[in-house]
Amino acid sequence: MAASPSVRRAGRVRRFWDRNGPGYLFVAPSLLFFGVFIFVPLGWSFLLSFQEFGFRGSTWVGLDNYLGLLGDPIFRQAAINTVIYSVFTVAVWVLVAMVLATLIHPLPPRLRTFFRAAYYLPAVTSAVFIALVWKWILNANPWGLANHVLSLFGAGPLGFISDPSPFAGANVALWSVILSSVLTIPAVGVVLYSAALAGIPQELYEAAETEGAGAWAKFRHITVPLLKPITLYVAIIYTIAAFEVFDRVYVMTGGGPGYATNTIVYLIWRTGFRFGDYGVASAQAFLLFAVIATISVLQFRALRSDVEY
Amino acid sequence: MTRRRTAIGPVILAMTMALAACSTGGTPSASGPAGSGPAASTSYQGTLDWWHLGYAPGGATASAKLVDAAVAAYEAKNPGLDIVVTGIPFDDQGLARLDTAIAAGTGPDIFRIASDRLPGFGAQGVLSPIDDHLTAEDKADILPNLLDGVAYEGQHLAWPQWVPPVGYYLNNAIFEDAEVDLPDATWTAEDFQQLAQDLTADDVFGFATYMGPASVNELTLLYSQGATVLNEDNSAYTLNSEAGVKGLQVLVDLFEAGAMPPDSTTIALADVEQGFIDGRFAMMTAGSGSITNLKANEIAFTILPPPIGDAGEPVTVGGMGTYAVPKKDDAARMAAAHRLGRYLTSAEVAADVTGWYLAPGTRKSIKVSDTTPEMAAFEEMLANVKFMPLIEDWAKVDSFIHPEIQLAVSGQKSAKEALDAVGEQVTPLLGQ
16 A cells, blocks of 8 residues: 555655754754854845944835945945955965965975964964054154165155055055055965865876976976866955955055045945944945955856866 | 943844944842932932943053942942943944944943034934933033033933043153244144244154044144034035135145154054154144153143134134933933933042043033143133034044045145045035
């Protein structure tokens, strides 16, 4: 006699539970935490982006917050600053991380471990502290470190982070902030590339050497292509980090002089926490999310590969 | 940070992050019949939650010690009251936490706040005005222009405590080294400009001022010329007047002449004071709060009102420290909070707690210079203090002013262009 549909369904549920139940139980606390503290605020924030926020009740304004931002010159300036900052820092960070990891890789194990640890230091150092040090280095006063060094050669002083004069498509202050970022070792990238380099079969290099390939040829034709999956990952995480730049700007320039170093996240902070305009701040955050998501997809399409080794 | 006990209550505010709000649990009130006058407060027995910006429990800072002493003195006079002080960070995040908690009804019974944030609370209707609790003695004692400084739409929203006007600090040693005589309170804008240039030398800049947000220090030079940010009824932007442009031009000229530090447009407030202490800045703008730090560093200094410009008298700007009481259902508890607010802003607390006033008080009965002689110069400025406009969007207006001033000072715009640009951003706010 065939079992009824309800009995069959109960059997399927039981089998599913027997097979997957413990797994779901293990991840449940994490999922709950993620849901309550990430998804709920995100969803609420998305709704807020269509409202004029008020502590005693918000008003639905449709797309006004988004449309207002598109016509806001301060937001436009912040967006341009953020894009310039991100393009240059991500490109340099990826390159520097790859080159440093490649230089470390052939070293004896102890030395390699030492350099990996040393280069990872910026990742475990307070970002605020690093920014404070750079603020001192790039201080526009004669007693700023960079200006002091320049004075030894009879040059300077330069305005650095306090100079909003136009320079190379942006302004001196923004380029100074970019300089401070690219000269801070991209710690995570170095470690990731180091791990990836260890996975490249040595035979490939030996075969290339047999064919007479030099160091540059090996780097260009073996290392770079085989690191492509990691490059994709590093580029995406650095793009996200660059677009979210805040602490460095907050500490070094406060977004100034004028709006010279304003970035989108700095503007989000200012709009939300200084003005209490949580609706507009949410709209800014979701525009930023849209930009980052689009760029990440483009990066994925451009850099994805089927490399296996 | 909470003295005695803390309970954390979550207040989630959605943006891209959640804010945790700290709320102190109070013992259930044993309130008597509801009432709003001073008499009703005497019937309240129980806890009063007091949120204090920058308070650290256990007397960790000088101001925390003062707060603890005031609590002890007040509790001794009012048996049955248990005052729980909670510190919140004195920054935007701390203030956002305060806003959130008050709006959610989980806020304190009383809190200290600068007067420029009162309109925001007033617009939300979350504060209990002091009008019903002001006695005839209070009205006669509080300086009228200072009581006006807490008025919003016909109501007085908070107990005015003190006024830290912006003064000009002169480093006596640098004047001595440069063999330049110290000016007196009759100095003019031209005198000031000349002095700043005369005092500029190797590693010394004549003048430094903070030009960042949430401050009005650099505006003293514009107000001295007779400028104001808005007109009297706050309906029109007026900082781009001839007086405003003339005042800003003083800053522009000083920067261009090298009499101000090259990082003037990005210098932090604390760095201005540190530069003064280090002997790098001959003159600086600061409130009366700097006196303690300068004395601790054994700096010899002179305090003057801002130089006299076309306004014809030494005009300065300032904010006001106040104590505000949020609305709550328990009228007796609210009345008790108002009574505490009156005490914390009175001459009585000054008698109980030595050094309570770190800035000139708002009442005629308070003479801070009796205990801190350096404060005399600030007390003399009180009659000519101009407050920033009490409007709900002041934080936005403030944030539009400073970047444009920075652009003018750094030579990217003329003084007129910069102040006009502020107007383009501010005017739409006034029309709302």
